[in-house]
Amino acid sequence: MSSFDFYCKNFIDGQWCSSESSRTFEVRNPAVWSEVLHRYPKSTDKDTARAVESASNAFASWKSVALSEKSTIMRRMCELIREHRDQIAVTITRENGKLISESLVEIDSALLELEYQVGEGQRQFGTAGESFKGGILGHSRKEPLGVVSAIIPWNFPFNVPLRKLVPALMAGNTAILKPAGQTPAVGEIVTRLFQEAGLPSGVLQFVTGSGAELSSGLVAHPKIKAVTFTGSTEVGRQIAVTAADTFTRTQLEMGGKNPLVVLADADVDAAAEAAVIGAFSCAGQWCTATSRLIVENSVADILVDKVIARAKELVLGNGNDTESSMGPVCGKQQQRQILQHIHTAKHQGAKLRLGGSQVMEGELSEGCFVEPTVFDCVDVSMDIAKEEIFGPILAIMRVEDYEAALQLANDVPYGLSSSIFTRDIDKALHFTEHSEVGLTHVNIHSAYKEPQLCFGGYKDSGFGLPEAGSAGIQFFQEEKAIYLKKADKCEPVQSSLRVSIMSCE
Structure with a gap:
C-alpha cells in the first residue's frame, strides 16, 4: 500500500x-x-x-x-x-x-x-x-x-x-x-x-x-x-x-452496564484512577467502560471527591491535539442520545456533581463534545442505573456493605465486565465467582483484557x-x-443383528 x-x-x-x-x-x-x-x-x-x-x-x-x-x-x-x-x-x-x-x-x-x-x-x-x-x-x-x-x-x-x-x-x-x-x-x-x-x-x-x-x-x-x-x-x-x-x-x-465496586479497605487513590480511566477513556465509548461506580458508604465521600478532582483535570479537545485528554463522542446522533440520558437522570433525581452539558463555546462547539459527567446518589429506580449509555457518564451508587454491592452489580440485564477494588482476598475471590459477567477484574479497571483469554458477555x-x-x-x-478400519481386516462391527447404541449414534 x-x-x-x-x-x-x-x-x-x-x-x-x-x-x-x-x-x-x-x-x-x-x-x-x-x-x-x-x-x-x-x-x-x-x-x-x-x-x-x-x-x-x-x-x-x-x-x-x-x-x-x-x-x-x-x-x-x-x-x-x-x-x-x-x-x-x-x-x-x-x-x-x-x-x-x-x-x-x-x-x-x-x-x-x-x-x-x-x-x-x-x-x-x-x-x-x-x-x-x-x-x-x-x-x-x-x-x-x-x-x-x-x-x-x-x-x-x-x-x-x-x-x-x-x-x-x-x-x-x-x-x-x-x-x-x-x-x-x-x-x-x-x-x-x-x-x-x-x-x-x-x-x-x-x-x-x-x-x-x-x-x-x-x-x-x-x-x-x-x-x-x-x-x-x-x-x-x-x-x-x-x-x-x-x-x-x-x-x-x-452492550454492557459495567460496575466497578469499591470496598472500604480499598486503595482509594487507585480506585479513583481506575474509575476515571474506565469511565472517560475513548469518551466512555467502549463496551467494557465503567458505567457504575458502586462504593461502600464509609469511603464514598472520599472516593467521590477524588474521582471528581481527577475528572476535572481532563482536557476536552480534538484528538489530534496532544494536550487533549478526552475527545468528542462519535457523531451528532451519539451526542443527542447522551444528552438525553443526562436530562433524564437530572429529572429522575440523580445528583449532578460534574459536567452534564455539551460544549457550546469556542472551537469545540463545532464538534460533538460532551463534558465528562458524574452523577452521585443514583438509585436502582433511575434509568441511568440500568441502561447502557455509551458515553462519558459515570453513575455513583452508594451501599452499606459488600453483599449489597454484589447484588447491585448483578442487578442489570447486562453481564459483560466488572471490577472490584479491595484488599480482602476472600471477598475478591467471592466476587470473581459470583459476578455475572464474561470478564471480571480485581484491583484493575473494568476494560482491561489480554488476547489469550476469551472476550464475551453473559445475559444480554x-x-x-x-x-x-x-x-x-x-x-x-x-x-x-472420523472412524477408520483397514480394508483387509474388515469385519462387521456388530456380530449379531442387534444394533448397539455405539454403532448407531
Missing part, C-alpha cells in the same frame, strides 16, 4: 467498485462536524449478494491453502500494520474522534490479537486414539464453515475486525467485512492491508452502507454460514432472530461462543469425527 488516498468504494471479487445504487453517504469528523471526510457507497442487497457469491467461489481454494501460507500472509499483515501505524491512527482519530494516543493503543492491541490468533490458527489439531471396539482408529479434524460476515462497530474500528477476521481466515473461511457507517475508511484500510499482504482475490469482500438495509444479505443469505457481530443488544437480538430461520451460527458481542451482553482466546477460532470451525 503506497498511500491512504482512499478509494471510497466497495471491494467485491477483487475489484474496487461503486454500489449498483450509485448512492453514497457522508462520513464526518466528530471534532469538526462541518468537515466531510469521505463519501462511501450506500450499498444494497444486490451488492452484498455479489460479495457473497464471490466469497463462496473463493472458499474451495482458500480452505485448501496450507496453514504455513496462511500464517505467512498474516505475519506480513503485522509488518504492514507496524509500517503504517501512525497513518492508521490518524484515520481512526479523524473518523471516530478518539485521541491519537488511544488510536495507537487500539492498533497495538490489534497486533496482539492478530499475532495470538495466528498462533491459534497454526494449532488446528484434532484428536486421535483407539476406539472402544479395538482395531479402529478414531480421530477428528477441524474444518471451516464457509462464508462468514463480520459486522463491525465504530468504537474500535481497527481492533475488532482483526479480532474477528484473522481467526475466521486462518480457519479457512472466506469473509465479508461490513464496517460501521461512521468509520468506513478504517475498514477500507483493513481490507487494503489484507490485499497488500497477499490474501487471494475473493477471500475478503468489503461492503459499506446501512446495517439495517444490508441485514438480509449479511445474515439471511443461504450461503452465509456464520455472523460475527459487535454492537448494541437491540441489533444483536434482531440478528439472532433472522439467523434462526437458516440455522446460521452467530457470535454476538453486545453476549450470545454464542466468545471472541479471542481459543474460542476465537473455534467459532469459525466444525469438528468432524
Whole structure:
C-alpha cells in the first residue's frame, strides 16, 4: 500500500467498485462536524449478494491453502500494520474522534490479537486414539464453515475486525467485512492491508452502507454460514432472530452496564484512577467502560471527591491535539442520545456533581463534545442505573456493605465486565465467582483484557461462543469425527443383528 488516498468504494471479487445504487453517504469528523471526510457507497442487497457469491467461489481454494501460507500472509499483515501505524491512527482519530494516543493503543492491541490468533490458527489439531471396539482408529479434524460476515462497530474500528477476521481466515473461511457507517475508511484500510499482504482475490469482500438495509444479505443469505457481530443488544437480538430461520451460527458481542465496586479497605487513590480511566477513556465509548461506580458508604465521600478532582483535570479537545485528554463522542446522533440520558437522570433525581452539558463555546462547539459527567446518589429506580449509555457518564451508587454491592452489580440485564477494588482476598475471590459477567477484574479497571483469554458477555451482553482466546477460532470451525478400519481386516462391527447404541449414534 503506497498511500491512504482512499478509494471510497466497495471491494467485491477483487475489484474496487461503486454500489449498483450509485448512492453514497457522508462520513464526518466528530471534532469538526462541518468537515466531510469521505463519501462511501450506500450499498444494497444486490451488492452484498455479489460479495457473497464471490466469497463462496473463493472458499474451495482458500480452505485448501496450507496453514504455513496462511500464517505467512498474516505475519506480513503485522509488518504492514507496524509500517503504517501512525497513518492508521490518524484515520481512526479523524473518523471516530478518539485521541491519537488511544488510536495507537487500539492498533497495538490489534497486533496482539492478530499475532495470538495466528498462533491459534497454526494449532488446528484434532484428536486421535483407539476406539472402544479395538482395531479402529478414531480421530477428528477441524474444518471451516464457509462464508462468514463480520459486522463491525465504530468504537474500535481497527481492533475488532482483526479480532474477528484473522481467526475466521486462518480457519479457512472466506469473509465479508461490513464496517460501521461512521468509520468506513478504517475498514477500507483493513481490507487494503489484507490485499497488500497477499490474501487471494475473493477471500475478503468489503461492503459499506446501512446495517439495517444490508441485514438480509449479511445474515439471511443461504450461503452465509456464520455472523460475527459487535454492537448494541437491540441489533444483536434482531440478528439472532433472522439467523434462526437458516440455522446460521452467530457470535454476538453486545452492550454492557459495567460496575466497578469499591470496598472500604480499598486503595482509594487507585480506585479513583481506575474509575476515571474506565469511565472517560475513548469518551466512555467502549463496551467494557465503567458505567457504575458502586462504593461502600464509609469511603464514598472520599472516593467521590477524588474521582471528581481527577475528572476535572481532563482536557476536552480534538484528538489530534496532544494536550487533549478526552475527545468528542462519535457523531451528532451519539451526542443527542447522551444528552438525553443526562436530562433524564437530572429529572429522575440523580445528583449532578460534574459536567452534564455539551460544549457550546469556542472551537469545540463545532464538534460533538460532551463534558465528562458524574452523577452521585443514583438509585436502582433511575434509568441511568440500568441502561447502557455509551458515553462519558459515570453513575455513583452508594451501599452499606459488600453483599449489597454484589447484588447491585448483578442487578442489570447486562453481564459483560466488572471490577472490584479491595484488599480482602476472600471477598475478591467471592466476587470473581459470583459476578455475572464474561470478564471480571480485581484491583484493575473494568476494560482491561489480554488476547489469550476469551472476550464475551453473559445475559444480554453476549450470545454464542466468545471472541479471542481459543474460542476465537473455534467459532469459525466444525469438528468432524472420523472412524477408520483397514480394508483387509474388515469385519462387521456388530456380530449379531442387534444394533448397539455405539454403532448407531
